[in-house]
Amino acid sequence: MYRQFSSPVGPSGSSDVQSTIRGLTQDFSMNFNTGNYDQVAVLFASDGLFMAPHYESTVGSKAIERKLREFGESGYQNLRLETMRVDSSGDMAMEVGRYSVSIVNDHGAASDDRGKYLKVWRRLGAWRIVADCWSSNIPASALRSEEKTLLSPEKVTLISSEVPKSA
Numbered sequence: 340m341y342r343q344f345s346s347p348v349g350p351s352g353s354s355d356v357q358s359t360i361r362g363l364t365q366d367f368s369m370n371f372n373t374g375n376y377d378q379v380a381v382l383f384a385s386d387g388l389f390m391a392p393h394y395e396s397t398v399g400s401k402a403i404e405r406k407l408r409e410f411g412e413s414g415y416q417n418l419r420l421e422t423m424r425v426d427s428s429g430d431m432a433m434e435v436g437r438y439s440v441s442i443v444n445d446h447g448a449a450s451d452d453r454g455k456y457l458k459v460w461r462r463l464g465a466w467r468i469v470a471d472c473w474s475s476n477i478p479a480s481a482l483r484s485e486e487k488t489l490l491s492p493e494k495v496t497l498i499s500s501e502v503p504k505s506a
Contacts, residue, residue, distance in 0.1 A: 357425040359466055360434050364458075368420045374411055380404035383468045384461060390472035414443040420456070430462040438473060452477055
Protein backbone atom coordinates (compact mmCIF):
# COMPACT_ATOMS: atom_id res chain seq x y z
CA MET A 340 0.00 0.00 0.00
CA TYR A 341 1.32 3.43 -0.94
CA ARG A 342 1.52 5.98 1.87
CA GLN A 343 2.02 9.62 1.04
CA PHE A 344 5.17 11.14 2.52
CA SER A 345 3.19 13.76 4.43
CA SER A 346 0.89 11.27 6.13
CA PRO A 347 0.98 11.21 9.94
CA VAL A 348 3.11 8.16 10.68
CA GLY A 349 4.90 9.69 13.67
CA PRO A 350 8.60 10.15 14.26
CA SER A 351 11.04 7.52 13.06
CA GLY A 352 12.32 6.96 16.57
CA SER A 353 10.13 7.69 19.58
CA SER A 354 11.83 9.39 22.50
CA ASP A 355 11.17 6.45 24.85
CA VAL A 356 12.88 4.03 22.42
CA GLN A 357 15.78 6.46 22.00
CA SER A 358 16.13 6.85 25.76
CA THR A 359 15.98 3.08 26.30
CA ILE A 360 18.61 2.35 23.62
CA ARG A 361 20.90 5.11 24.95
CA GLY A 362 20.62 3.64 28.45
CA LEU A 363 21.33 0.10 27.27
CA THR A 364 24.35 1.36 25.34
CA GLN A 365 25.73 2.94 28.51
CA ASP A 366 25.09 -0.37 30.33
CA PHE A 367 27.10 -2.07 27.56
CA SER A 368 30.17 0.13 28.09
CA MET A 369 29.92 0.16 31.90
CA ASN A 370 29.69 -3.63 32.09
CA PHE A 371 32.50 -4.11 29.58
CA ASN A 372 34.76 -1.72 31.51
CA THR A 373 34.10 -3.53 34.80
CA GLY A 374 34.69 -6.99 33.32
CA ASN A 375 31.04 -8.07 33.51
CA TYR A 376 31.09 -9.61 30.03
CA ASP A 377 28.12 -11.84 30.84
CA GLN A 378 26.03 -8.72 31.46
CA VAL A 379 27.08 -7.29 28.10
CA ALA A 380 26.24 -10.57 26.35
CA VAL A 381 22.74 -10.50 27.91
CA LEU A 382 22.07 -7.42 25.77
CA PHE A 383 22.37 -9.58 22.62
CA ALA A 384 19.66 -11.76 21.13
CA SER A 385 20.37 -15.48 21.49
CA ASP A 386 21.34 -15.51 17.81
CA GLY A 387 22.88 -12.02 17.83
CA LEU A 388 25.74 -11.16 15.51
CA PHE A 389 28.95 -9.43 16.74
CA MET A 390 31.15 -8.17 13.91
CA ALA A 391 34.49 -6.89 15.19
CA PRO A 392 37.00 -5.50 12.68
CA HIS A 393 39.81 -7.90 11.69
CA TYR A 394 37.87 -10.91 13.08
CA GLU A 395 35.33 -13.39 11.80
CA SER A 396 31.76 -12.66 12.87
CA THR A 397 30.68 -14.12 16.20
CA VAL A 398 27.15 -15.53 16.49
CA GLY A 399 25.18 -16.23 19.68
CA SER A 400 25.25 -14.64 23.12
CA LYS A 401 27.57 -17.26 24.68
CA ALA A 402 30.13 -16.94 21.88
CA ILE A 403 29.82 -13.15 22.08
CA GLU A 404 30.52 -13.27 25.81
CA ARG A 405 33.71 -15.25 25.11
CA LYS A 406 34.77 -12.77 22.41
CA LEU A 407 34.13 -9.78 24.69
CA ARG A 408 36.15 -11.45 27.46
CA GLU A 409 38.95 -12.04 24.94
CA PHE A 410 38.96 -8.33 24.06
CA GLY A 411 38.94 -7.30 27.72
CA GLU A 412 41.69 -9.71 28.69
CA SER A 413 43.83 -8.63 25.73
CA GLY A 414 43.96 -5.03 26.96
CA TYR A 415 40.83 -3.25 25.74
CA GLN A 416 39.70 -0.84 28.44
CA ASN A 417 37.95 2.47 29.05
CA LEU A 418 35.39 1.85 26.31
CA ARG A 419 33.21 4.88 25.68
CA LEU A 420 30.12 4.74 23.49
CA GLU A 421 28.16 7.77 22.37
CA THR A 422 24.82 7.30 20.66
CA MET A 423 24.47 9.81 17.85
CA ARG A 424 21.17 8.64 16.36
CA VAL A 425 18.40 6.12 17.01
CA ASP A 426 15.70 5.38 14.44
CA SER A 427 12.96 2.87 15.14
CA SER A 428 9.93 1.33 13.56
CA GLY A 429 7.80 -1.22 15.35
CA ASP A 430 9.98 -3.81 17.04
CA MET A 431 13.20 -2.77 15.25
CA ALA A 432 15.67 0.04 15.98
CA MET A 433 18.93 1.17 14.47
CA GLU A 434 21.59 2.93 16.53
CA VAL A 435 24.50 4.88 15.05
CA GLY A 436 27.26 6.13 17.30
CA ARG A 437 30.92 6.73 17.90
CA TYR A 438 33.32 5.04 20.25
CA SER A 439 36.71 5.37 21.84
CA VAL A 440 38.75 2.73 23.63
CA SER A 441 42.26 2.31 25.01
CA ILE A 442 44.25 -0.80 24.26
CA VAL A 443 47.14 -1.75 26.51
CA ASN A 444 49.59 -4.26 25.05
CA ASP A 445 51.59 -6.92 26.89
CA HIS A 446 54.41 -4.41 27.50
CA GLY A 447 52.09 -1.88 29.16
CA ALA A 448 52.10 0.57 26.24
CA ALA A 449 48.68 2.06 25.52
CA SER A 450 47.18 2.96 22.18
CA ASP A 451 43.93 4.75 21.60
CA ASP A 452 41.32 4.02 18.96
CA ARG A 453 38.23 5.92 17.92
CA GLY A 454 35.62 5.15 15.35
CA LYS A 455 31.97 4.58 14.60
CA TYR A 456 29.52 1.79 15.26
CA LEU A 457 26.16 0.55 14.07
CA LYS A 458 23.81 -1.61 16.13
CA VAL A 459 20.53 -3.16 15.07
CA TRP A 460 18.14 -3.76 17.96
CA ARG A 461 14.95 -5.80 18.11
CA ARG A 462 12.30 -5.79 20.80
CA LEU A 463 12.08 -9.42 21.90
CA GLY A 464 10.19 -8.70 25.11
CA ALA A 465 13.14 -6.43 25.99
CA TRP A 466 15.35 -4.64 23.47
CA ARG A 467 18.17 -6.94 22.32
CA ILE A 468 21.07 -6.39 19.93
CA VAL A 469 20.68 -8.53 16.82
CA ALA A 470 23.74 -7.11 15.03
CA ASP A 471 26.68 -5.01 16.23
CA CYS A 472 29.60 -3.82 14.12
CA TRP A 473 32.17 -1.06 14.28
CA SER A 474 35.13 0.31 12.40
CA SER A 475 38.06 2.50 13.32
CA ASN A 476 38.65 6.04 12.09
CA ILE A 477 42.41 5.41 12.36
CA PRO A 478 43.91 5.13 8.85
CA ALA A 479 45.11 1.65 7.90
CA SER A 480 48.67 2.97 7.50
CA ALA A 481 48.63 4.20 11.11
CA LEU A 482 47.28 0.86 12.26
CA ARG A 483 50.15 -0.95 10.54
CA SER A 484 52.64 1.43 12.17
CA GLU A 485 51.06 1.00 15.61
CA GLU A 486 50.91 -2.75 15.12
CA LYS A 487 54.64 -2.91 14.46
CA THR A 488 55.57 -0.83 17.49
CA LEU A 489 52.90 -1.55 20.10
CA LEU A 490 50.49 -4.29 19.26
CA SER A 491 50.49 -7.94 18.51
CA PRO A 492 48.61 -8.85 15.29
CA GLU A 493 45.40 -9.70 17.13
CA LYS A 494 45.24 -6.23 18.73
CA VAL A 495 45.04 -4.05 15.64
CA THR A 496 42.14 -1.69 16.48
CA LEU A 497 42.94 1.53 18.40
CA ILE A 498 40.67 4.19 20.13
CA SER A 499 41.07 7.72 21.67
CA SER A 500 39.64 9.85 24.45
CA GLU A 501 38.46 12.29 21.77
CA VAL A 502 34.94 10.87 21.99
CA PRO A 503 33.15 12.25 25.06
CA LYS A 504 31.20 9.97 27.37
CA SER A 505 27.48 10.28 26.86
CA ALA A 506 25.15 10.91 29.72
